[in-house]
Amino acid sequence: MTERVVDVAIIGSGSAGLNALAQTRRAGKTFVLINGGEPGTTCARVGCMPSKAMIQVAEDYHRRTHLGKYGIDGHEAMTLDIPEALEHVQDLRDTFVDRVLGSSTDDMPEDLFIQDHARFIEPTLIEAAGQRIRAGAVVIATGSRPVVPAAWTHFGERVITTDDLFELADLPASMAVIGLGTIGLELGQSLSRLGVDITGFDQLHVIAGTQDPEVSQTAIDLLGKEFPIHLGQAAEIHEEGEQLRVTAGAHSVVVDKVLCSIGRAPNVAGLQLENLGVPLDARGLPTFDPNSMQVGDLPVFIAGDVTGDLPLLHEAGDEGRIAGYNAAHGETARFRRKTPLFINFCDPNICAVGLRWNQLDMETTAVGQIRFAPVGRALIMGKNRGVLRVYADKASGRLLGAEMIGPKGEHLAHLLCWCIERNLTVGDLLRLPFYHPVIEEALQAALYDLYAKVDTKNEGGLIELARLPD
Structure with missing residues (x-):
């Protein structure tokens, strides 16, 4: 040869x-x-893009449940054609794949x-x-x-992965989602909002990879209101007629299909x-x-x-x-990696940037916090749920990281990530303009809380304004 x-x-x-x-x-x-x-790419075929298409359909349909409080009549009569919705998701998926291949x-x-x-x-x-x-x-x-455990493969098409989900022509009446990391949580919530009876399982005690204890518990509480979530026990699957029984510890449910999202x-x-x-x-x-x-x-x-x-x-x-x-x-040049950024597109968004909670030295770290309940814009949107936590070095005031579950978190996470990338301090951020009323005011409030806990303060008296030279 x-x-x-x-x-x-x-x-x-x-x-x-x-x-x-x-x-x-x-x-x-x-x-x-x-x-x-x-x-x-995986993103275009079975990952980021088709999942976001399904999330958008599910969010738009779910929004009908809030319309009554705005005086919009007839919202309860709204129906969803599931096969047509899935075809829409698949059409978008194919468009994204074609664009990748075409270029x-x-x-x-x-x-x-x-x-x-x-x-x-x-x-x-x-x-x-x-x-x-x-x-x-x-x-x-x-x-x-x-990843699908070998013991589960003999259940055939009743156990599916994300490689299979976006090929379905219709959705089953009930599903268990095993693995509530990013993709499992996003799709579990979306499928629930599309009318599937969803039960979620994860052998970890957290969802979406959260680490900050306040954010983690808030996420479990909020998402647990949409579908049952059972944590801390490994799930087992057994046949029960044409269906499957999923059991984890004391919790058990019979479903038509299982979405296995335990990793890759x-x-x-x-x-x-x-x-x-x-x-x-x-x-x-x-x-x-x-x-x-x-x-x-x-x-x-x-x-x-x-x-x-x-x-x-x-x-x-x-x-x-x-x-x-x-x-x-022909080199082995080493490059500095960018500030870590993680976004889960469930509703509310779950995000983390910079150093994670488990990486922080709490003796030298200050933590600022704001809950979204009183945030004006979030209240108007009917999305005032969640918590934002920001971390800074106590001595220098330099921003280190953040974790949150909240509305428009994908945008707040980007802002924080860029600021960390630029080595800005809490005082630097508070001198940036904040419009009113916007979701970003939640970040401003969390930064005020954090600023009171760091040693390094801005010069010039007023936090928000830099003093001009004499």
Whole structure:
């Protein structure tokens, strides 16, 4: 078998792989892109985008339950055609996938884009589609797949994952959602609002990955009002006629289907990563530097959801850019990673930015808080639920992080993330303008609470205004 030579071989054409490809092209290097799964990114096909489409339909339909208080008659008679709604979600999903493919691999010649599974022969020698490719550097960006315990697979189509959910033509009358992390909680609430009888289970004592105890309990209380949530016990599934019985501790429910959202596993089966010659962990992954994405001391880089570290599109994009840059330039440059940002699009949004609660030294950290109940704009919107908690270094007043559940949290989280990225202090933030009435006034109130607890104050007397020079 003859060997084909390229500068960079990229395995995987998802978000990380496509960003690595952009860096390779920018450097003017030769390349081959190899993809063994479905084309189109996880985000567009089965992740961020179709889930948000379903969330939007569910939120719009759920809004009818609030219309009576505004004097809008007939709201109780509103109905939802579930098959039509699902078709709308699928149409949007297909649009997003088509846009990704149209701007990436659709027009690539077959010698540059190989649709086949790859395997390593050596660290820089890959075999795919009956040919061997010798690369100067390799980027592994093969993504991940939903985890389903082997014992549950014999239940067939009654146990589904997000890979299956967005293909349904109709929804069952009842479902259990096992795993209430980001995707499980988002879809569980949406399915409940679309009329499915939902019961949620998670063996952890928190939902959506929350860490701050105030935010965590508030989230459980608020989401638990929409559908039953059972935490702290692993769930088991048994057949009960044509249905399934899901049991966790003392809690048990019979449902038509189970949505399994207990996590994702790296797509490394068949890659033969053992041929890299470096130790592999229990997941079958090699150790790597998260700032250079380099595997050991090899000209091999790994990026995106396959790493399992930060399974988020913007993080996958950054990792792909880092890996692609180093692979294309023959470097192992290390890059500073951006301020962490996590958003769960349930209602209210659950968000975290910067340092998490479990990373804080509470002897040197001040905490500010505001509940959304009295926030004017939130009250007008009928969404005055939740709590915002912000963290700062006591001595310097520098903002460290935040966690929240509240309305428009996705926007507050971005504002806070940008401020942390710029190393701003609580006093700096309070000198920024806040309009009235807006949700951002909740942040202003939390910052006032926090400002009283830090040592470093603004010069000039007034917190809100900077003094002009004499």
